[in-house]
Amino acid sequence: MEPIVGDLITLKKDDISYEGILIPSPKKDSIVIKLSSGYNIGFKRSSVEITKIKKRQRPKIFPETKFDKKKDLPEISLISTGGTIASRVDYETGGVRWLMKPEEIFFMTPEISDIVSFKNISSPFQIASESMTFECYKILAKEAAKELNSGAKGIIITHGTDTLHYTSSALSFMLQNLSKPVCLVGAQRSPDRGSFDGAMNLIGASYIAAHSDIGEVAIVMHGEMSDTYCNVLRGTKVRKMHSTRRDTFKPINIPPLARVFMNGKIEKLSEYRLRQEENEVYADVEMEEKTAIIKTYPNFNPDIFDYYIDKGYKGLVIEALALGHVPTDTINDKFSWINSIKRATEEGIIIVFSTQCLFGRVNPFVYSNGRIMEEMGVIYVEDMLPETAYIKLSWILGHTNDYSEVKKNMLANLSGELNYRIKGDNSGL
Amino acid sequence: MEPIVGDLITLKKDDISYEGILIPSPKKDSIVIKLSSGYNIGFKRSSVEITKIKKRQRPKIFPETKFDKKKDLPEISLISTGGTIASRVDYETGGVRWLMKPEEIFFMTPEISDIVSFKNISSPFQIASESMTFECYKILAKEAAKELNSGAKGIIITHGTDTLHYTSSALSFMLQNLSKPVCLVGAQRSPDRGSFDGAMNLIGASYIAAHSDIGEVAIVMHGEMSDTYCNVLRGTKVRKMHSTRRDTFKPINIPPLARVFMNGKIEKLSEYRLRQEENEVYADVEMEEKTAIIKTYPNFNPDIFDYYIDKGYKGLVIEALALGHVPTDTINDKFSWINSIKRATEEGIIIVFSTQCLFGRVNPFVYSNGRIMEEMGVIYVEDMLPETAYIKLSWILGHTNDYSEVKKNMLANLSGELNYRIKGDNSGL
Numbered sequence: 001m002e003p004i005v006g007d008l009i010t011l012k013k014d015d016i017s018y019e020g021i022l023i024p025s026p027k028k029d030s031i032v033i034k035l036s037s038g039y040n041i042g043f044k045r046s047s048v049e050i051t052k053i054k055k056r057q058r059p060k061i062f063p064e065t066k067f068d069k070k071k072d073l074p075e076i077s078l079i080s081t082g083g084t085i086a087s088r089v090d091y092e093t094g095g096v097r098w099l100m101k102p103e104e105i106f107f108m109t110p111e112i113s114d115i116v117s118f119k120n121i122s123s124p125f126q127i128a129s130e131s132m133t134f135e136c137y138k139i140l141a142k143e144a145a146k147e148l149n150s151g152a153k154g155i156i157i158t159h160g161t162d163t164l165h166y167t168s169s170a171l172s173f174m175l176q177n178l179s180k181p182v183c184l185v186g187a188q189r190s191p192d193r194g195s196f197d198g199a200m201n202l203i204g205a206s207y208i209a210a211h212s213d214i215g216e217v218a219i220v221m222h223g224e225m226s227d228t229y230c231n232v233l234r235g236t237k238v239r240k241m242h243s244t245r246r247d248t249f250k251p252i253n254i255p256p257l258a259r260v261f262m263n264g265k266i267e268k269l270s271e272y273r274l275r276q277e278e279n280e281v282y283a284d285v286e287m288e289e290k291t292a293i294i295k296t297y298p299n300f301n302p303d304i305f306d307y308y309i310d311k312g313y314k315g316l317v318i319e320a321l322a323l324g325h326v327p328t329d330t331i332n333d334k335f336s337w338i339n340s341i342k343r344a345t346e347e348g349i350i351i352v353f354s355t356q357c358l359f360g361r362v363n364p365f366v367y368s369n370g371r372i373m374e375e376m377g378v379i380y381v382e383d384m385l386p387e388t389a390y391i392k393l394s395w396i397l398g399h400t401n402d403y404s405e406v407k408k409n410m411l412a413n414l415s416g417e418l419n420y421r422i423k424g425d426n427s428g429l
Numbered sequence: 430m431e432p433i434v435g436d437l438i439t440l441k442k443d444d445i446s447y448e449g450i451l452i453p454s455p456k457k458d459s460i461v462i463k464l465s466s467g468y469n470i471g472f473k474r475s476s477v478e479i480t481k482i483k484k485r486q487r488p489k490i491f492p493e494t495k496f497d498k499k500k501d502l503p504e505i506s507l508i509s510t511g512g513t514i515a516s517r518v519d520y521e522t523g524g525v526r527w528l529m530k531p532e533e534i535f536f537m538t539p540e541i542s543d544i545v546s547f548k549n550i551s552s553p554f555q556i557a558s559e560s561m562t563f564e565c566y567k568i569l570a571k572e573a574a575k576e577l578n579s580g581a582k583g584i585i586i587t588h589g590t591d592t593l594h595y596t597s598s599a600l601s602f603m604l605q606n607l608s609k610p611v612c613l614v615g616a617q618r619s620p621d622r623g624s625f626d627g628a629m630n631l632i633g634a635s636y637i638a639a640h641s642d643i644g645e646v647a648i649v650m651h652g653e654m655s656d657t658y659c660n661v662l663r664g665t666k667v668r669k670m671h672s673t674r675r676d677t678f679k680p681i682n683i684p685p686l687a688r689v690f691m692n693g694k695i696e697k698l699s700e701y702r703l704r705q706e707e708n709e710v711y712a713d714v715e716m717e718e719k720t721a722i723i724k725t726y727p728n729f730n731p732d733i734f735d736y737y738i739d740k741g742y743k744g745l746v747i748e749a750l751a752l753g754h755v756p757t758d759t760i761n762d763k764f765s766w767i768n769s770i771k772r773a774t775e776e777g778i779i780i781v782f783s784t785q786c787l788f789g790r791v792n793p794f795v796y797s798n799g800r801i802m803e804e805m806g807v808i809y810v811e812d813m814l815p816e817t818a819y820i821k822l823s824w825i826l827g828h829t830n831d832y833s834e835v836k837k838n839m840l841a842n843l844s845g846e847l848n849y850r851i852k853g854d855n856s857g858l
Contacts (some may be wrong), residue, residue, distance in 0.1 A: 130754035130798065133728045133764050162750035166727045225854065242858050243751045243789030250858070292733075293724050295748070297819060298595045299562045300721070307736045319724070321591035322672045325559035335562050360672030369559065390726060425654065429671050429679070 003053045009033060010052035013043060017051065037194055074210040075119040076154045077147035079140060080105060082126040083160025085187035085198040098126040105158060108191045109199040115206040115264070119152045129160025129167070129186070134394065137170035138285040144182055145175060145283040153277075154181040154209030156202070161186035161240060161248065164219055168235030169391040172217040172415040176284045179215035179276035183208050184235070186221065188246045197222055197246040204230030204260040212266050214257060215275040216416065222246040223259055232258040234272070236388045236417035239358065252358055253383040253419055253427045273416075286398030288314050293390050295319040295356060296326050296337075305340035308349070315350040315397050315406075317390045324353040324362030324380050328369050338372065345377040350406050352379045352393055354386040359429040361419075377403065379410050381418070383427075388417050432482045438462060439481035442472060446480065466623055503639040504548040505583045506576035508569060509534060511555035512589025514616035514627040527555040534587060537620045538628040544635040544693070548581045558589025558596070558615070563823065566599035567714040573604060573611055574712040582706075583610040583638030585631070590615035590669060590677065593648055597664030598820040601646040601844040605713045608644035608705035612637050613664070615650065617675045626651055626675040633659030633689040641695050643686060644704040645845065651675040652688055661687040663701070665817045665846035668787065681787055682812040682848055682856045702845075715827030717743050722819045724748040724785060725755050725766075734769035737778070743826050744779040744835075746819045753782040753791030753809050757798050767801065774806040779835050781808045781822055783815040788858040790848075806832065808839050810847070812856075817846050 003009045003022050011018045011033065018041060020033030025042065032042040080086050086099050099105060103121060106112055124139045144155045159167060168184050175182065183205035187198030205220040217235035224247050233251045242248040259267040290313045294304070308316060320326050326337040344351055353373065355362050361383035364370030374380065381389050389410075396409045413420070432438045432451050440447045440462065447470060449462030454471065461471040509515050515528050528534060532550060535541055553568045573584045588596060597613050604611065612634035616627030634649040646664035653676050662680045671677040688696040719742045723733070737745060749755050755766040773780055782802065784791050790812035793799030803809065810818050818839075825838045842849070 125760070127760070128754075128758060128796070128798065130725075130750045131756045131758040131760075131764075133756075133759055133761065135760055162754050163727050240751060240786050241788055242856060243753075243784045243786045243791065245789065245854065245856075245858065248786065248789075289728060289730075292729070293726055295722050295724050296559075297722055297816065298592050299718060299823070301718075303740075304721075304736065307733065311732075321559045322669060324672075325557075325591050327560045327562075329557060329560045330562055331554070331556070331560075331564055332562065335560075355672045357669050357672045357677065359670055360674065360677075362672065367557070369557065387726065394728070425674065427671060427674075429674065 003050060008054040009050055011043065011048045012051045013048045039193070073115070073117040074153045075117045075151065076156060076206070076209045077120040077122070077152040078118060079143055079147075079155065079157045080121070080123040080126070081136070081140070081157065081159050083129050083158065083186055084190050085158045085160075085185065085201070086126070087190055088192050105198075105202070108196060109202045111199075111203055112206050115203065116210040119150075120147055129163040132160075132163055132167060134170070134287045134289060137167060137174065137287070138283075140167065141171055141174035141283040141285050144171065145281045148178075148180050148281045152180075155183065156205045156209050157182065157184050158198075158202075159184050159186050161188060161221075165235075165238050165240055165249065166387055166391055168217050168219050168238060169388045169417075170287075170395070172235040172417070173392055173395045174283055174285050175217065176282045177279050178217065178281050179273060179279040180281075181209045181212055181214045181275065182217045183220045184217070185219075188222075188244060188248060195246075200227055200262065201230055203262055204232075207260050207264050207266060208232055208258070211264065212258070212260075213275045215273040216257070218257060219249050220260065221249045223256070227262075229259045229261045231256040232260060234416050236392075236415050237385065239385060239387065251428050252385055253360070255426055255428065287394045288397035289394070291315040291317070291390065291394040291397060293317045293319060293386060296321050298327075299335060300327065301335065302337045302340035305344050309344055309347050313349055314401060315352065315393045316344065317352045317354060317386055317393055319356040319386045320353045320362065322355060322357055323366050323370060324355060324364055324373070325367065325369050326353075326373065328372060341373060341376055341378065348401070348403075350379065350393065350397065350403065351377065352381055352389050352410060354381050354384055354389045356386065358385065359427040379407050381410055383419050384417050392417060432479060437483040438479055440472065440477045441480045442477045468622070502544070502546040503582045504546045504580065505585060505635070505638045506549040506551070506581040507547060508572055508576075508584065508586045509550070509552040509555070510565070510569070510586065510588050512558050512587065512615055513619050514587045514589075514614065514630070515555070516619055517621050534627075534631070537625060538631045540628075540632055541635050544632065545639040548579075549576055558592040561589075561592055561596060563599070563716045563718060566596060566603065566716070567712075569596065570600055570603035570712040570714050573600065574710045577607075577609050577710045581609075583612065585634045585638050586611065586613050587627075587631075588613050588615050590617060590650075594664075594667050594669055594678065595816055595820055597646050597648050597667060598817045598846075599716075599824070601664040601846070602821055602824045603712055603714050604646065605711040606708050607646065607710050608702060608708040609710075610638045610641055610643045610704065611646045612649045613646070614648075617673060617677060624675075629656055629691065630659055632691055633661075636689050636693050636695060637661055637687070640693065641687070641689075642704045644702040645686070647686060648678050649689065650678045652685070656691075658688045658690045660685040661689060663845050665844050666814065668814060668816065680857050681814055682789070684855055684857065716823045717826035718823070720744040720746070720819065720823040720826060722746045722748060722815060725750050727756075728764065729756065730764065731766045731769035734773050738773055738776050742778055743830060744781065744822045745773065746781045746783060746815055746822055748785040748815045749782045749791065751784060751786055752795050752799060753784060753793055753802070754796065754798050755782075755802065757801060770802060770805055770807065777830070777832075779808065779822065779826065779832065780806065781810055781818050781839060783810050783813055783818045785815065787814065788856040808836050810839055812848050813846050821846060
């Protein structure tokens with residue numbers, strides 16, 4: 001009898017037995033089981049013998065967790081959106097399924113009930129972060145504003161990590177007059193694994209949301225590979241920098257705002273907007289969808305600009321080279337960007353240059369190449385991340401298409417996205 | 430009398446005098462001079478008084494430097510291509526001009542004559558690195574092979590920094606059977622500045638090219654912000670990570686190959702291909718030009734794939750999210766990539782996924798999203814950098830369009846571009 005996915009089976013290979021739940025295998029001739037440690041182990045099908053099958057043993061479902069509201073704890077609101085932190089593997093289908101109720105998230109993190117009380121827990125949508133769109137940002141911003149304006153001392157948003165920094169950036173611009181903490185939290189390991197990092201991140205975020213003096217949008221995630229503390233990272237100056245590590249989110253061109261330890265200690269590391277309880281938050285959510293990011297690289301054929309022009313795009317963020325350079329003096333003219341940028345700006349498309357180095361800033365005045373672009377109207381956005389520049393440009397273009405207005409706003413420090421001058425070097429590289 | 434660019438002038442502001450050469454100003458109402466320290470200082474035109482003008486004082490031209498060949502020093506060849514390391518500001522035009530002769534490069538670095546002897550010094554073209562194309566790589570590879578096959582113990586290529594890592598990657602694939610050092614060197618500060626870093630980088634590269642046991646293409650640049658040592662970085666696993674810092678080049682997902690100190694000491698840090706004097710090098714330079722890099726981001730409209738398909742592109746490298754994710758389950762179907770990737774692969778376009786995190790690796794088997802793409806034929810290139818994947822794909826497609834052949838080669842470790850498994854974490858993040 002062959003086992004089916006979800007069965008608890010025992011495999012024997014070279015006299016060693018392995019017990020685990022059969023999960024779907026990426027290849028036909030292999031067999032993969034999930035051990036009780038949470039790790040997966042795979043074998044060549046022909047190299048193992050199945051010695052025991054316990055049919056369709058389903059892993060225990062997280063039991064319902066109830067929180068008694070404790071009167072002396074500050075009240076925050078939680079918004080759950082999907083992602084690894086809110087998922088578990090469904091061993092019958094092999095797919096990931098979202099937690100049935102956002103409350104299930106606390107099963108792995110009961111410590112939270114000693115830190116905060118929950119005013120409201122909601123889940124407006126459950127989407128993996130790679131599939132989020134501007135529409136999602138609008139829903140989140142409105143939900144966060146509603147909760148903050150009706151008494152929440154702070155917000156925790158659970159979210160997939162892949163695009164967490166795009167969302168943190170969007171909320172940073174959308175949440176006008178914000179002066180309470182909005183903490184975005186994800187996990188790099190799912191709750192059914194021993195190395196689940198979401199619990200620590202949630203605890204860190206609870207301290208920040210309820211007890212800190214921070215009044216900004218921030219990502220709260222592991223600060224190191226070990227479980228020492230979480231970093232609190234400004235929503236507009238942060239980027240996912242490693243595909244698997246738990247300390248994947250790094251501050252770019254500024255230090256972290258703070259560190260938070262698991263005993264509640266908060267260590268301030270740089271200046272930030274301070275909490276003010278009485279402010280009314282306003283969710284200003286309009287975004288232009290006809291925007292794109294284009295990366296510069298050798299042998300890039302700038303004909304692609306014609307596509308964006310013809311499709312009616314309003315703004316393009318260029319991940320330019322280094323100080324903000326693009327090809328201009330190529331051996332073969334067809335690779336020069338000059339005519340394409342000229343045509344695009346003449347058609348009224350806003351062109352923004354940021355650096356694909358990520359660390360450091362663009363500057364059009366060092367080489368003549370940059371001056372040519374600047375004179376054509378390209379906006380050089382200092383040390384702003386390309387991802388942040390894309391979100392910011394889309395948001396500004398949601399409000400105005402006027403070149404001067406867009407330029408003025410792109411170069412204004414609306415939500416900590418710009419450091420006008422780095423003293424010494426605190427880029428974090 | 431108003432001064433003109435190139436004049437040596439003295440400005441007075443608030444009773445302090447500043448002497449320097451007038452250089453072009455980015456703005457009409459400002460005035461900028463280059464001080465003798467090499468730094469520029471700018472003022473509002475109306476805030477200063479010009480007290481002295483010495484007409485058209487041209488800064489001294491680097492005098493001709495002659496190298497007596499020393500018989501006991503190993504012979505290497507130098508190829509000069511332009512870039513900051515081979516430039517000086519032309520104070521008459523305000524533009525950058527290339528050194529008249531590649532030998533001028535040594536005026537700032539006379540120490541080299543005690544380290545190496547030069548078999549040949551050539552400059553097949555002088556192009557800023559942002560304007561380099563595949564055509565340039567072909568010329569460089571052929572020139573390097575010719576020199577190595579006629580007796581050079583190693584090669585130094587001076588080059589702009591903006592795309593130095595794309596060139597190092599291209600040469601890594603093109604130079605078949607290479608077993609001598611090919612060192613790429615640039616500078617983040619021009620030779621007319623006190624903080625010129627090219628001298629130290631050239632000295633480091635001279636030691637590596639002439640005296641090391643390395644047999645690979647490597648970038649040799651500052652290892653720290655201070656002048657302690659240069660890092661020797663594998664040509665396929667390196668990236669420019671800061672727009673201005675002198676230690677901008679960082680190894681990604683491996684340690685540096687070695688460090689080289691200014692006294693010639695070479696500290697080996699990881700395994701590399703060893704020098705073998707007798708090998709014949711072959712420059713295999715064919716590259717497909719119909720390739721592109723596309724970055725994944727929220728609200729990306731995948732209609733752009735139609736453009737690449739219709740234009741006859743052969744290969745696309747996707748800077749996917751994290752483990753290699755792209756939007757699939759968006760609220761609005763128009764943002765899902767599934768149909769576009771399906772159409773592209775059906776049309777025979779090779780689709781390669783790398784991670785925009787840069788650090789870490791892609792893996793299609795963690796989430797169902799990845800499995801869907803893998804089944805459509807997407808090639809997940811482990812921990813290969815997007816930039817390297819783009820160069821490698823273009824090079825492989827220059828030789829074959831057969832999917833199985835391309836996939837086999839993309840996943841084969843041809844020039845140290847893949848680390849099949851990172852033990853612990855040595856990603857360098």
